[in-house]
Amino acid sequence: MQTNIPSRSTIRLTRRGRFALAALGAVVAGTAVAVPLLIMGGDGEDRPSTLVVPEGWRASQVYAAVDKVLALPAGTAKKSLGKANLKLPNEAGGNPEGYLFPTTYPLDEKATPEQLLSRMVDTANQKFNGAPIAAGAQRNAMNVYQAVTVASIVQAEASTRTDMGKVARVIFNRLERGMPLQMDSTVHYALGRTPRTTEAGTESDSPYNSYARMGLPPTPIDNPGEDAVRAAITPTPGDWLYFVTVKPGDTRFTADYAEHQRNVAEADTRRKQTAGEPKK
Secondary structure, three states: OOOOOOOOOOOOOOOHHHHHHHHHHHHOOOOOOOOOEEEEOOOOOOOEEEEEOOOOOOHHHHHHHHHHHOOOOOOHHHHOHHHHOOOOOHHHOOOOOOOOOOOEEEOOOOOOHHHHHHHHHHHHHHHHOOHHHHHHHHHOOOOHHHHHHHHHHHHHHOOOHHHHHHHHHHHHHHHHOOOOOOOHHHHHHHHOOOOOOOHHHHOOOOOOOOOOOOOOOOOOOOOOOHHHHHHHHOOOOOOOOEEEEEEOOEEEEEOOHHHHHHHHHHHHHHHHHHHHOOOO
């Protein structure tokens, strides 16, 4: 039973988001827009020559980065979607979330939001539409878009590359058993990133609320990198149904509900102790 959601009969599956935000502080907390990673041109040039899109950024963060790097008014990149002619899968319904591939993009003098977003989607298609990803998705009874959706949850929830395969396995195990995913990251996506998932969040009507809705969310929840996609199509063998990050570097996976409760209790204790420690 989750201490911060006392009236619910189920406990939260994961809480990596809370710990990541607590560890990183205001740089991450409460934002769907981050400062873009830019590499400035040489020879004293003021204009950035490269835009780096990190793994796990949401579309909203990518739009803000494109606006910033091209010195355009906020909201310009998002408004450009209608004329960008992005080659998205039919399942996306025109929403590029999951297909703005995270990597380094060179910027030429005439770069436009449409060009940058198209390049990101084209890169994603090159990465995702090859035989290995398609075959891996099929092995897990998914299409490629569903595999990217799983990968986006893995990207948001896993603390390490090793944990990615285990998180993917938890997702599949719960889907196979007809259990709700109960992933905090999907609730955060629906409501905007928050330090903690609340009872109100887990009872929201959003199709991204994986506490109240069965199955995968309708779209990816961020833009996953290659490691997360590989984990989504080749999950680590295991019977795990629950996981929780007790402390940085210590994410515990289990199939036993009672053991998970003990892990959650330990994580809560550590969180309270950390919150009570004076800042240095």
